[in-house]
Amino acid sequence: MVSSAVSHASPVVHAVHTQWSRMIATRRLYTGLGLLLLAYAFVASVQFADESNAGHFFDRLPHLFDFTSWLMPREWSDVWRALFDLPSLHDTGTEEYNFDVGRVYVWGSVYIPEYFELMFVTLNVALVATLISFFVAVPLSLLAAQNLSPSRPLCFMARRVLEFLRAFPTIVIAGLFAAVLSIGPVAAIIAVSLHAIGAIGKQFYEVAENIDMKAHEGVGAVGANWFERMRFAVLPQVLPNYLSYGLLRFEINVRSSTILGAVGAGGIGEELKLSISRGFGAKTLAMMLLLFLTVVAVDQFSAWLRRRLIGDEIIHQHV
Amino acid sequence: MNFELHQVTRRFHGKTAVDAVSLTIPHGQMVGVIGRSGAGKSTLLRMINRLVDPSEGVIRFGDTEVSRLKGTALRRWQSDCAMIFQQFNLVPRLDVLTNVLLGRLNRRSTTSSLLGLFTREERIQAIAALERLGIEQTALQAAGTLSGGQQQRVAIARALMQEPKMLLADEPIASLDPLNAKIVMDSLRDINEREGITVITNLHTLDTARNYCERIVGMAQGRVVFDGPPDALTAEVVAAIYGTGRDGAGIDESMTSTALPASAAQAAGATPSARESSMATA
Numbered sequence: 028m029v030s031s032a033v034s035h036a037s038p039v040v041h042a043v044h045t046q047w048s049r050m051i052a053t054r055r056l057y058t059g060l061g062l063l064l065l066a067y068a069f070v071a072s073v074q075f076a077d078e079s080n081a082g083h084f085f086d087r088l089p090h091l092f093d094f095t096s097w098l099m100p101r102e103w104s105d106v107w108r109a110l111f112d113l114p115s116l117h118d119t120g121t122e123e124y125n126f127d128v129g130r131v132y133v134w135g136s137v138y139i140p141e142y143f144e145l146m147f148v149t150l151n152v153a154l155v156a157t158l159i160s161f162f163v164a165v166p167l168s169l170l171a172a173q174n175l176s177p178s179r180p181l182c183f184m185a186r187r188v189l190e191f192l193r194a195f196p197t198i199v200i201a202g203l204f205a206a207v208l209s210i211g212p213v214a215a216i217i218a219v220s221l222h223a224i225g226a227i228g229k230q231f232y233e234v235a236e237n238i239d240m241k242a243h244e245g246v247g248a249v250g251a252n253w254f255e256r257m258r259f260a261v262l263p264q265v266l267p268n269y270l271s272y273g274l275l276r277f278e279i280n281v282r283s284s285t286i287l288g289a290v291g292a293g294g295i296g297e298e299l300k301l302s303i304s305r306g307f308g309a310k311t312l313a314m315m316l317l318l319f320l321t322v323v324a325v326d327q328f329s330a331w332l333r334r335r336l337i338g339d340e341i342i343h344q345h346v
Numbered sequence: 347m348n349f350e351l352h353q354v355t356r357r358f359h360g361k362t363a364v365d366a367v368s369l370t371i372p373h374g375q376m377v378g379v380i381g382r383s384g385a386g387k388s389t390l391l392r393m394i395n396r397l398v399d400p401s402e403g404v405i406r407f408g409d410t411e412v413s414r415l416k417g418t419a420l421r422r423w424q425s426d427c428a429m430i431f432q433q434f435n436l437v438p439r440l441d442v443l444t445n446v447l448l449g450r451l452n453r454r455s456t457t458s459s460l461l462g463l464f465t466r467e468e469r470i471q472a473i474a475a476l477e478r479l480g481i482e483q484t485a486l487q488a489a490g491t492l493s494g495g496q497q498q499r500v501a502i503a504r505a506l507m508q509e510p511k512m513l514l515a516d517e518p519i520a521s522l523d524p525l526n527a528k529i530v531m532d533s534l535r536d537i538n539e540r541e542g543i544t545v546i547t548n549l550h551t552l553d554t555a556r557n558y559c560e561r562i563v564g565m566a567q568g569r570v571v572f573d574g575p576p577d578a579l580t581a582e583v584v585a586a587i588y589g590t591g592r593d594g595a596g597i598d599e600s601m602t603s604t605a606l607p608a609s610a611a612q613a614a615g616a617t618p619s620a621r622e623s624s625m626a627t628a
Contacts, residue, residue, distance in 0.1 A: 036473070043476075
């Protein structure tokens with residue numbers, strides 16, 4: 028049947044075929060050119076980065092694992108001891124092995140190990156910043172979505188605000204606020220929130236622009252105003268995706284608040300940076316382990332929360 | 347090659363959607379399945395294509411036990427048993443011709459498919475399928491920009507490209523206006539007659555089922571409550587399938603009817619392509 032289709036096909040069929048082939052050829056040409064450009068840009072950027080590096084990357088590559096030599100603790104149990112503030116077998120009063128000094132006593136002899144307390148400070152910054160940014164980004168994203176925005180100027184302004192917030196690295200904003208509010212978690216919260224509003228706001232309005240407008244039209248047709256349309260036609264559709272992005276942002280915020288700690292905002296980041304710069308192997312490993320476990324825990328928690336809030340029935344909608 | 351359903355059952359979370367359905371359909375029959383929404387018509391069709399797996403029972407096509415197929419054999423069956431949907435289920439952002447070419451996916455190597463490399467024969471065959479349905483002029487447009495009637499015809503062209511042994515249609519005309527509904531039903535009948543393949547279609551308009559199908563299956567609450575020729579579909583039978591209104595009055599068929607007056611229908615049937623291709627995007 029296939030071969031006979033060609034010989035029996037009408038002139039119209041061949042004409043359409045020619046047109047279509049031309050369209051596809053043009054499209055392929057542009058795709059090919061785009062890919063070439065991308066490949067060139069990639070190679071050029073890698074070279075540029077390597078050249079502007081102090082030591083050339085490929086020359087230094089064999090020394091990559093030099094770094095690990097000082098990390099090796101004298102005794103592996105020291106990692107656990109550092110993590111839970113238990114006295115080290117090597118404790119000679121130096122700062123490298125004074126694990127039990129940092130205990131935070133809460134009641135009698137019950138204490139929270141120092142690194143857990145610091146991790147909690149960092150997590151707290153991330154959590155508060157995520158909540159703030161989520162609740163600010165939701166309304167902003169509805170104003171910034173072209174299909175939903177009540178007016179064009181408002182849409183324009185909302186987008187510029189989001190871009191502005193996104194433009195500055197968290198560390199720069201933190202530095203600015205630290206100058207005014209003094210160094211500490213509050214400056215970190217503001218810095219992380221502002222950047223996160225810009226970042227998730229953009230993701231949010233892109234989600235909102237991809238929605239099916241049928242429900243919106245239906246609710247609009249009963250005479251609902253903008254707020255009612257958003258509340259009843261848009262939010263039910265976008266919230267599951269907003270939530271996914273919000274939870275992803277929480278994970279990112281944990282990392283950025285750790286980094287902010289390293290520049291003075293407190294929390295585990297500050298301690299980690301000190302420990303690395305002084306070459307404390309056991310302490311550094313303990314904190315890296317704690318950070319890793321925290322990221323895993325946050326990931327598990329957000330997966331659980333998402334399933335609870337969105338419900339299995341939406342994930343497995345098509346039975 | 348008979349097609350056979352034996353005691354086919356499907357349950358969703360304890361609710362029985364299809365309840366022990368047994369049917370034997372000789373090759374080349376045109377079958378209409380009617381019933382209220384929720385009667386299990388869609389689930390039945392989806393089980394035949396294996397989009398949904400039966401909870402119990404056996405589906406057999408000739409010597410093949412369809413209900414037990416897995417992997418490659420299952421996908422081969424899905425390609426042999428083309429499906430048309432109420433909402434067309436095209437890829438809106440791809441052009442019409444590529445949508446039609448997707449019907450060949452099961453017959454080709456994955457690599458060449460993913461690169462979008464279809465042979466000249468396949469492309470010509472796809473345009474010819476579009477021409478057969480009178481919409482060859484839309485080949486270069488994005489499928490999402492077509493009107494509902496045009497989109498459903500693209501879906502039929504895609505089904506034709508599968509060179510199927512059976513055609514399933516799940517409420518194919520429920521979203522269409524009467525004229526387009528007629529064009530779509532006529533093409534289904536044409537495929538049934540010219541390709542000689544079995545066509546099973548869910549319908550919600552009784553008169554369409556009467557006009558086009560040689561055999562009608564009525565379903566209620568997951569069970570087959572009627573199976574026979576259109577003539578046997580009396581008012582009592584209709585009441586058994588659909589239930590009666592609260593006031594005890596039966597169903598007025600003219601209320602759901604989408605039939606066209608004879609003259610308009612003739613004009614539509616004669617030149618579907620001329621009418622539709624001038625009707626740009628809707």
